[in-house]
Amino acid sequence: MARVLLAEDDPTISEPLARALRREGYEVDVRENGEAALAGAKENPDVVVLDLGLPKIDGLEVCRRLRAAGRTVPVLILTARADEVDTVVGLDAGADDYVTKPFRLAELLARVRALLRRSPTDAATVAPLVRIDADARRAFFGDDELQLTAKEFDLLRVLVREQGKVVSREQLMREIWETAWFGSTKTLDMHVSVLRRKLGDDASSPRFITTVRGVGFRFEPGAGD
Structure with missing residues (x-):
C-alpha cells in the first residue's frame, strides 16, 4: 500500500x-x-x-x-x-x-x-557515456558531471529513460512543464539545443538526441560507442 x-x-x-x-x-x-x-x-x-x-x-x-x-x-x-x-x-x-x-x-x-x-524506475538510468542519477538529481557524461538547470536535467532524464523510443513534444511538455499543453514548442526547442551543446552533440549529425520531424525527439541508446 x-x-x-x-x-x-x-x-x-x-x-x-x-x-x-x-x-x-x-x-x-x-x-x-x-x-x-x-x-x-x-x-x-x-x-x-x-x-x-x-x-x-x-x-x-x-x-x-x-x-x-x-x-x-x-x-x-x-x-x-x-x-x-x-x-x-x-x-x-x-x-x-x-x-x-x-x-x-x-x-x-x-x-x-x-x-x-x-x-x-528513475533512480539510476544509464546509457553509453550518459548516466542519470535521479535520486541525487545529477547527470554524468563519461566521468564528468554535467552542469544542468532543473529543466535541462528533467529533459535529459525523460529522454534517457525512454532511450531508443520517440518521445513526443506533447509528452515532454506535459511531463516537464505542464499536464496539458498546446501551442509553440520554442521553450522545449531551446532546452534541447542547450542540452545538445552540453553533450557535445551536433544537430546536423547528432550522436545523442535525434529530432523526429513532426513528432518529437529520440535519445539514441548506442550513441557515442
Missing part, C-alpha cells in the same frame, strides 16, 4: 482529499503545517502532496529542505497562485508536479498515480 503524506492546513480541502486517496487504496498521513510535514517526511512516504500556503514553514521551504536533505520522494504541490512565476519557483525548488486550486479531484488523483508509477 503506497503512503501519501498530505500537507494541507485547510480541512475543507484536506478531509475530502484524504477520503478520496484512501478510497484509491492509499495510506494517508495528514499534516497541517510545515513543521509537521517535515516530521512526517521522515516516515518515508511514497509521495508528498504539499500545499504551498502552509503555516509555520511554507510549502516552498518544506520542499527545499526535503531536497537539501537528499530526500527524493516525489512532491506534488498544491497552489492557489495562478501566476506562472510562482509555479516555476515551486518546480525549481524541487517539486515534481503541481495542481492549481481549485482543482478537479480526478486530475489530482491521476497526477499522484503518475508520480508513483514514475518514481521507482
Whole structure:
C-alpha cells in the first residue's frame, strides 16, 4: 500500500482529499503545517502532496529542505497562485508536479498515480557515456558531471529513460512543464539545443538526441560507442 503524506492546513480541502486517496487504496498521513510535514517526511512516504500556503514553514521551504536533505520522494504541490512565476519557483525548488486550486479531484488523483508509477524506475538510468542519477538529481557524461538547470536535467532524464523510443513534444511538455499543453514548442526547442551543446552533440549529425520531424525527439541508446 503506497503512503501519501498530505500537507494541507485547510480541512475543507484536506478531509475530502484524504477520503478520496484512501478510497484509491492509499495510506494517508495528514499534516497541517510545515513543521509537521517535515516530521512526517521522515516516515518515508511514497509521495508528498504539499500545499504551498502552509503555516509555520511554507510549502516552498518544506520542499527545499526535503531536497537539501537528499530526500527524493516525489512532491506534488498544491497552489492557489495562478501566476506562472510562482509555479516555476515551486518546480525549481524541487517539486515534481503541481495542481492549481481549485482543482478537479480526478486530475489530482491521476497526477499522484503518475508520480508513483514514475518514481521507482528513475533512480539510476544509464546509457553509453550518459548516466542519470535521479535520486541525487545529477547527470554524468563519461566521468564528468554535467552542469544542468532543473529543466535541462528533467529533459535529459525523460529522454534517457525512454532511450531508443520517440518521445513526443506533447509528452515532454506535459511531463516537464505542464499536464496539458498546446501551442509553440520554442521553450522545449531551446532546452534541447542547450542540452545538445552540453553533450557535445551536433544537430546536423547528432550522436545523442535525434529530432523526429513532426513528432518529437529520440535519445539514441548506442550513441557515442
